Amino acid sequence: MGRVRVRLTFPETLVPRPLIYELGHRFQVVTNIRRAHVEEHVGWVVLELDGEEDEIEHGLVWTRSLGVRVDPVTADVVEG
Amino acid sequence: MLRVGGVRTRSLHVLPRKGYRLAYVTALKCRECEREYPVEPLNVCEFCFGPLEVAYDYEAIRKVISREQISKGPQTMWRYALLLPVDGENAVDLHGGFTPLLKANNLGKLLGLDNLYIKNDSVNPSFSFKDRVVSVAITKALEFGFDTVACASTGNLAGSVAAHAAKAGMKALIFIPADLERGKVVGAGVYGPTLVSVHGSYDDVNRLCSELADNYHWAFVNINLRPYYAEGSKTLGYEVAEQLGWRAPDHAVVPLASGALFTKIWKGLHELQDLGLIPTVKTRMHATQPAGCAPIVDAFLNGSRIIRPVRPNTIAKSLAIGNPADGIYALRALVQSQGAACNVPEDEIAEGVKLLAETEGIFTETAGGVVISGLKRLVQAGAIKRDELTVAFITGNGLKTQEAVEGMVHPITIEPTMKSFQAAMEDRQLL
Ligand SMILES: Cc1ncc(COP(=O)(O)O)c(C=O)c1O
Ligand SMILES: [Zn+2]
Numbered sequence: 001m002g003r004v005r006v007r008l009t010f011p012e013t014l015v016p017r018p019l020i021y022e023l024g025h026r027f028q029v030v031t032n033i034r035r036a037h038v039e040e041h042v043g044w045v046v047l048e049l050d051g052e053e054d055e056i057e058h059g060l061v062w063t064r065s066l067g068v069r070v071d072p073v074t075a076d077v078v079e080g
Numbered sequence: 081m082l083r084v085g086g087v088r089t090r091s092l093h094v095l096p097r098k099g100y101r102l103a104y105v106t107a108l109k110c111r112e113c114e115r116e117y118p119v120e121p122l123n124v125c126e127f128c129f130g131p132l133e134v135a136y137d138y139e140a141i142r143k144v145i146s147r148e149q150i151s152k153g154p155q156t157m158w159r160y161a162l163l164l165p166v167d168g169e170n171a172v173d174l175h176g177g178f179t180p181l182l183k184a185n186n187l188g189k190l191l192g193l194d195n196l197y198i199k200n201d202s203v204n205p206s207f208s209f210k211d212r213v214v215s216v217a218i219t220k221a222l223e224f225g226f227d228t229v230a231c232a233s234t235g236n237l238a239g240s241v242a243a244h245a246a247k248a249g250m251k252a253l254i255f256i257p258a259d260l261e262r263g264k265v266v267g268a269g270v271y272g273p274t275l276v277s278v279h280g281s282y283d284d285v286n287r288l289c290s291e292l293a294d295n296y297h298w299a300f301v302n303i304n305l306r307p308y309y310a311e312g313s314k315t316l317g318y319e320v321a322e323q324l325g326w327r328a329p330d331h332a333v334v335p336l337a338s339g340a341l342f343t344k345i346w347k348g349l350h351e352l353q354d355l356g357l358i359p360t361v362k363t364r365m366h367a368t369q370p371a372g373c374a375p376i377v378d379a380f381l382n383g384s385r386i387i388r389p390v391r392p393n394t395i396a397k398s399l400a401i402g403n404p405a406d407g408i409y410a411l412r413a414l415v416q417s418q419g420a421a422c423n424v425p426e427d428e429i430a431e432g433v434k435l436l437a438e439t440e441g442i443f444t445e446t447a448g449g450v451v452i453s454g455l456k457r458l459v460q461a462g463a464i465k466r467d468e469l470t471v472a473f474i475t476g477n478g479l480k481t482q483e484a485v486e487g488m489v490h491p492i493t494i495e496p497t498m499k500s501f502q503a504a505m506e507d508r509q510l511l
Contacts, residue, residue: 042386046129072290073129078282079237080337080398
């Protein structure tokens with residue numbers, strides 16, 4: 001079992017879709033929303049995922065394939 | 081091992097050295113939910129994942145700080161040690177900070193500004209403002225008992241971390257994207273760190289480093305030491321206020337990547353105000369980013385409170401952060417201060433570098449080109465008026481990004497004879 005924290009950024013087309021619900025149903029992961037901000041055209045969610053590492057990984061690959069940006073919660077660590 | 085770029089929740093605990101004590105730092109505090117944490121190498125709130133910031137006992141600081149006390153201090157950023165989250169006595173100090181604030185009459189005249197100043201931070205020990213944040217971070221890393229420091233960088237941070245680690249006698253691991261400018265690779269490698277050039281985008285370096293930060297007990301200056309590190313940039317705000325005769329400017333024009341510098345200049349000015357060292361701050365904070373990577377400026381211009389991450393495509397590589405960690409806080413300072421924002425077209429960046437060099441004798445890197453061309457546009461747009469006191473922050477040195485202006489420099493080649501010289505000059509109507 002593992003736990004991973006990610007930040008998802010949704011493009012406009014995906015804002016209305018219940019994506020986190022779907023993620024929890026398609027994969028054996030428990031999702032827990034820790035922070036979020038959603039506007040009409042864009043939104044982000046900080047999500048905690050519990051589950052087998054493989055399941056989490058597959059779930060996030062699926063999430064990315066839909067056009068959602070997946071980042072570590074530390075955001076950028078590359079600096080000028 | 082998990083390769084999805086997630087961050088595990090296990091946090092790193094390193095016990096402070098025995099006898100170690102900080103006079104004026106009370107805790108780390110979550111910027112979102114205000115939960116407090118002990119002074120440790122931590123950067124994210126365990127509860128809400130908000131970023132942590134250093135909290136101070138300002139009442140205690142107020143009793144000991146004064147203009148006189150500061151002006152008797154060293155001619156470096158460490159004259160403001162009371163407002164930094166480390167023990168200033170043992171600072172890892174290459175003499176960073178207290179850089180010149182120059183009245184820019186030539187450039188001012190050209191742009192239509194009577195009170196323009198350049199804060200020339202390109203003359204720091206490793207040639208960028210990063211020496212301010214790194215001097216604090218490496219000092220803190222030693223206090224925490226780390227023997228290895230690390231960072232992921234597009235160049236300026238790399239050079240600064242490598243230099244300060246050399247001075248501190250610490251091991252350094254530095255991760256850079258493979259396509260970095262030559263001057264920045266050499267300018268970091270020369271100090272003898274382990275320099276790791278990563279094939280991949282900035283995003284890839286990012287992901288790799290947050291995974292590394294979680295698996296190795298290193299002081300990652302801009303990850304687990306970020307709350308301390310970022311405080312170093314406040315000194316730019318302090319210095320400008322002190323150099324202006326203890327007052328804040330009417331306008332500050334700043335380059336943004338992560339947004340930390342912008343946020344901390346603002347914070348620094350307000351701390352001085354709240355401590356009674358300068359009159360009320362009315363500074364308008366203006367944000368400049370290159371058009372090829374302007375997530376913060378674009379959010380502001382679109383009236384959004386969300387920073388939409390972008391894939392950077394800019395010659396200003398030091399500003400190429402597509403998903404800025406402090407973007408939202410920079411955006412707040414921008415709005416609160418009633419500032420303006422400008423995304424500078426890519427073809428105006430080198431022009432800005434050239435303009436500053438030709439008018440003021442200061443050779444800045446591409447980030448400075450963004451500031452100067454951004455300033456020009458802000459004046460044209462009426463955001464800055466002729467008589468208002470304006471400071472443009474020049475944060476990096478041009479020798480590191482020579483590629484950007486190479487094509488604008490054309491030496492006249494001649495034979496070593498008077499005849500050849502005169503012919504060449506007459507050809508170009510220079511005599
Ligand atoms: C020269 C230069 N100026 C400005 C910045 C922006 O700083 P920040 O990331 O704190 O916004 C950077 C690096 O990130 C830089 O290297
Ligand atoms: Zn919190």
